Amino acid sequence: MDIGVWMGKKLLAHKLEAQNEKNPEEAWNLSRWPKNLSEEEDNCLFVASSGFWLGYFKLSKEALFNPRDKKVPYTLLFDTRTWTPIPKTPARRFRGFTYKVPSVPPA
Numbered sequence: 001m002d003i004g005v006w007m008g009k010k011l012l013a014h015k016l017e018a019q020n021e022k023n024p025e026e027a028w029n030l031s032r033w034p035k036n037l038s039e040e041e042d043n044c045l046f047v048a049s050s051g052f053w054l055g056y057f058k059l060s061k062e063a064l065f066n067p068r069d070k071k072v073p074y075t076l077l078f079d080t081r082t083w084t085p086i087p088k089t090p091a092r093r094f095r096g097f098t099y100k101v102p103s104v105p106p107a
Helices: 009-020
Strands: 003-006 025-030 044-049 052-065 074-079 084-090
Touching: 009 025, 009 044, 025 052
Parallel strands: 003 044
Antiparallel strands: 025 074, 044 052, 052 074, 052 084
């Protein structure tokens, strides 16, 4: 199962810049765990920004949990080198995350 998040243009640019760093891994913090993520298959983090779905990162099989962080205790990890652009698809701004992501052929 894939999930989608909304990122500002600057934040997405920052995440993509990490592709050229020594450690290309980045994180996305969440207030609640996405229960539909699958341990058996690859999951993707789709990114919407400026009114459109733009692409996705493949999520790491590992995630972090910090019980002391009351606002965003869950952290998804992804390798920025897995960024896969998709055809721009309209997206309405949303908070948190969504399971309603564009259908794209597997890369």
